[in-house]
Amino acid sequence: MSRQSNYPIQPLILNRWSPRALSGESLTENELMSLFEAARWAPSSYNNQPWRFIYAHCETDAWDSLFGLLGEFNQGWTHKAAVLVVVVAKTTFDYNGKSSITHALDTGAAWENLALEAAARGLVAHGMEGFDYAAAKERLGVPDDHVVLAMIAIGKPGRKEDLPADLQEREEPSDRRPLSEIVMEGRFRA
Template sequence: MNTNMAINITDKLAATQQPVQDLIRKRWSPRASSSDGIATEDLQTILEAASWAASANNEQPWRYFYGKNGQSGFDTIFRTLMPGNQPWAKNAAVLLVSVARNTFAANGKPNPFAQHDVGMANAQLLLQAAALNIYGHAMGGFDKETLRQVLHLPEEQEPVCVIALGYKAPAEILEEPYLSRELAPRTRKPLTEISCEVTH
């Protein structure tokens, strides 16, 4: 059971220009994690949310592998993280590896949407976690080949990112440069830069 119920993840609420859903505003990627474990049923809920993402041909190319802090599986995944991620990710309750199956099961042909669809699932996973007051921090900084080997992945499966999951802890548990990053405001490009209406 989370003993940190007083701490929620609204402390870096996105300052949006439009009235987007609260959960989207709440989600962010902290690095300070408490030592509280995540209940099995909450982890299952988070994974189920991922499983309901849309995917090309309903292929559902996502696979998830996870290790709980204090167990050997956590260390197996942790050792593949880049040095810049290890100092803070060591406190995560769970390290979760998202993996893409890059071929269609029915005919073995390449699935060009596999990584996209794993991203879709990961987005849902992170929002469901936020709803449970659990935060996730995705990492691309890991040794992909080593992770592939230690997870015994077949050739058609590829690690996409590792997600550190946990309940939030005060930023002050972090050392620099992570403390400053934790306290920095969240920013986004303006809509005028990322979107335009096609008028021709």
Template structure:
């Protein structure tokens, strides 16, 4: 069933599971903790993503708030994300191994695979009523050095995870965009047989 806040904002053009539409990326979070069980279930969902050769290139470096690790991850964020992500319950850095483990040859799909794992995590989280928000607004280079990430991995993104808060918790500019957004029409992203730019109207 579609959540009420979604109902008048997002209109799927074909019938799909409501979980896909209900997931969105709120910024307002309460600062409350989430259970370890819930957090591990999110990683469990990510674990079952498909990947080329079942190589499972994704790795997740997490920090819960009020821990030493939290400061390390939080300090990587750019100011625009710090302002709201400070109320997350956990931060996660998603990294992905560049080469296949079985032969050390470059995996052309490792980022695609890691993306599938993140979406699994986000959907499981949504199903549990916990918000997730992907972030590229942080210092990738510092993440590598300060978290001890080996050269064999690429840093993909960070994720803020937390309990939803009221939009009034946010600065005015962010309150204005605290709602589920829309998508391009299918006609713009799907093409039969060969590549075509969509017709301009």
């Protein structure tokens, strides 16, 4: 599928997608930290920067712990990722301790920065649910004023043919809803 935007946007944004085919090759620490560095520069309410990333390289004990959180479907393709990441957000503001309603929005901005940096470098960063959130919180020692939001599989692109047959059909960039469904002037419209 060839993606086309209705209005001009940066090609990096248009061409970023979430493949599942991964090569199994490792990433250097510099490659990985560059992705987290991009995430670090995301905007946030009151500059609270609520995002936290817990990661593990493949073939480590920490990897086994994170991989074990995933459901069977996600384990079927993430085993060739170089790194798994659990995305966590602090739900309170540093400056006053009160609840931050924008913690997920802010952390989503950080995740998007990471995903775009990965795409710019020719890497895969695939965000996902499909894991045990409660076990992640407990196993990783996530404090009560933080919430587990998602996991990310990061790696170098692999071959579509190496995926399970049912995933090979789906291994292409997906389209997006039209603006008329997601943008509303003046008030919400169903």
